[in-house]
Amino acid sequence: MELVHIQTASKKYPLFLGTDSTGVLDKLISHFTPAVSSVLIISDSIIAPLYMQEVKRSITCDNVFEFIIPSGEKEKSFENYYAAQTFALQCGLDRHSLIVALGGGVIGDLAGFVAATYMRGIRFIQIPTTLLAHDSAVGGKVAINHPLGKNMIGAFYQPEAVIYNVSFLDSLPLEEWRSGFAEVIKHALIWDASFYEWLRTEIRTLEDLRGENLIYALRKAIAVKASVVSKDETEQGIRAYLNFGHTLGHAIEAELGYGTITHGDAVAIGMLFAVFVSEYTYQKDLGFRELASWFRSYGFSTFPAHLKAEDLLIKMKQDKKANSGTIRMVLLKEIGHVEVQAVEDAIVLSLLEKFSKGEGLA
Structure with a gap:
C-alpha cells in the first residue's frame, strides 16, 4: 500500500492507495479528535451490495448507518441531497459524526456536500470505487447538479482522508x-x-x-x-x-x-x-x-x-x-x-x- 500526502492551504490529509487499503479505515477513525460519535456511509444501489458490508465490518463504532441512493449522474440532485440531510437528522448525527462516501464521483460529490453543510460542516472520508473518482475524490470539490449546469451548487471542503482500494475497481464495466x-x-x-x-x-x-x-x-x-x-x-x-x-x-x-x-x-x-x-x-x-x-x-x-x-x-x-x-x-x-x-x-x-x-x- 502506498501513502500519498495531499496538501492544500486549508488541510493536509493522507491518501492510501493499494489493493487492501480499506483495512486502515478503523485505525484512522480511532485516532480522530474529538472521537467519532457515529458514522453515516453514503453509497449507491450498485456499490452498496458489493462493498457496504466489507466497509461496515472494518468500522468498530457502535453507531453506523447507511444511506443508499440509486446509481447514476442524475442522482446527484438536490432531492437526494435533501433526503440525505433528513436521514442524518433522523439518525441523530451530531458535530462529532463522520460521513463516509463509498462510491464513484457522484457519491463522493454528494456525500461531501452533505458533510460540508450538515451542522455547518462535519468530517468525511472518501472511499472511491471507480477509476474516474481518482480525480473527484482528491482536492475537496463537492457539489450537486442543477438542470442548468453541472456541479453548480457546492463547496470546497476537504476530506479527512482518501482510501483508494483498487480491488474495488474489479467490478467496473x-x-x-x-x-x-x-x-x-x-x-x-x-x-x-x-x-x-x-x-x-x-x-x-x-x-x-x-x-x-x-x-x-x-x-x-x-x-x-x-x-x-x-x-x-x-x-x-x-x-x-x-x-x-x-x-x-x-x-x-x-x-x-x-x-x-x-x-x-x-x-x-x-x-x-x-x-x-x-x-x-x-x-x-x-x-x-x-x-x-x-x-x-x-x-x-x-x-x-x-x-x-x-x-x-x-x-x-x-x-x-x-x-x-x-x-x-x-x-x-x-x-x-x-x-x-x-x-x-x-x-x-x-x-x-x-x-x-x-x-x-x-
Missing part, C-alpha cells in the same frame, strides 16, 4: 474504465508530457490498465491533481487547468441529460474540441488528428450528431469559468502546458460547427 481513463489522460495532457508518452506507449488497450500499470497511472494522475490543488485550492488560478475538456464536456452532459453519456466520454469529446480550438488559436499542429485516432482506439464516444452548436454554446456560457458571459476555455499550448483563454462566441460557434461535422480529421 468497460465503459466506466474508459470514463475514468479520460481523466487520467487529462492529467497527463495538462501537466506531464512524460506521463502522456508513457500512456501512449504502455496502455494500448484498456486491458493494459491493470496491476502495476494501474497503480503507476493512478499514482501519476493523483500526483498531478495534488500538485495543482496544493498551489490553488479554491480555483482562483491554475486549478482551472483541471477543467481541460470540461467546458464542452459538461455542456454535452447537460444537453443530453445527466447520465445519458458517461462523464469521461463527454470530457474526451471536450478535450478533442479544446485541442481543435487550440490549434486554431495558436496556429500550430498540436496533434488533434492523432489524439482523435487514439481516442477512437479505446472506443470513446464521438460527437452526438443531433446536438446543435447554438444550444451547446448557451450551456458553455454558463460554465463556472465563464466571466460575464464570456467563454474561457483551457487551451493546450503544448503537451503538458495549458492556459485559460477567453474565446469569442462567434469563434466558439464556428469551430464547434466544424468540429461537430468532423472537419480537421480528414
